[in-house]
Amino acid sequence: MSTDFTVQEQRRLLRIAFGACIGFTISKVMNWPYGVFFTVYPMLLLGMLPKFDSLVAFQFLGSVTITGVEIYLLNIFFSESPLLMTMGVFAVFAVHFRFMAVSSHFMMWASGLISLSVLLHFSSYPGTSLSDMMMATFLATLISVCSAACLYWIIPEKEPVPMPPKQQLSAPQINHRMLMGACLATISFVVFQIFDLKDSLSAQVATVLVLFPMTYQGTLTSAFKRAKGVALGCALGITVQIMMYDLIQYLPLVVLVMFMTVMFAAKLHLIERSGSGMGFGALTTLGILFGQYLQPNADMFYSGLYRLSSVVGALCVLMIVAYYLDGFLNKFAATQNT
Template structure:
């Protein structure tokens, strides 16, 4: 049923964005997918985390661009620090969506903001609307395509969760940060 929920969420998001004529409506199809992949059941904290991160990253990027765009070295340093925090947040399950959304949307915003004709306020407001539309879209997906209930109760198992070693987590964060920074630098050097 998870596949059906993801399909429905993306299709419904696309339909909503087309009905309202949102310029950057592809996020209305993309954001429900982020939530539906993360959880098999409705999770209010997940939706709150998504909307808060969208608002937070748009404010962060707006401030970075507003204050540091004329100073490339300061801008690159500030972007590097912001991206590093997002990569570290992705290392923990409870803040994964926060880091992933911030990294993805932050990268897109920073790259588009380097164009003179790009309206960062319109983009931010479109993102906020897409984020707010995600909750009812995913709620409908969970309602229409619920997770099947098991007839026999599952035996209780001990949680033998494999934890990542600290060096592995540092390597993954460093690799994510390096890729994000290379993309940022290449995009800004080409322009």
């Protein structure tokens, strides 16, 4: 891992930190629910890709539209039957992973996959308003795009930033990646539903993010880094609560501390230069802790430890299933990852 920090990465670091704080501050000032969306979405938009332009903005906005349609159709046609709902969820996940493997619009299908997984799971519980969650998702997406555009105007790039090269995959490799991602994401959805794990947002998100490489080796590496990142993010969150104690009620102080901790995690993410690595895991964990659990009457110590244990447990189970699924798919010529 190179420790050289370029001028471009310094500018990107500031944009990630300011973007996350802008979304967090707006949600708290407006007293909007689901503050986690407003905190994490700017991290995804500004942290997943090294550049921002009209095409990236269109993909990010398009993802929430596609997700809304998918959620609506699944609930209309399959909500009364768990079996049909599971089959429908698998089909939708398969579409996302296939387009992630073959399409140039990776951001649209990847960010939509995260939103879809979270909304499908949490909207199924009684007392949760799907319309409220969808509105929060739409507002968070819109604010993330607008703040990103402003930040790229205020802190512009000095030279063009190349996008990562796209892999050339054979038909069996595409099938392998699609089925690996769709099967594992569906299994994650079913397990979280059966065991009523509605307080495990970090674990839910982690089991989706580690699937983005869409191969067993890539997922294994991503899961290991993700677990370390969640541990670091939880440690930073717990440290923040201990240091601030009852000062958490003062929003300007919370935003200042959040800015510093996000800067630390984002710098680690950019130095790694490995996509969803340890730094990105710490970054999104901080977004979840600040956006959902950092409140005057909340115990972030318990929340942090629970996040860590649930993420490690979920990823261990996911990797075991991924190992056997990868071996099974490689037995067939049409789904070999070679």
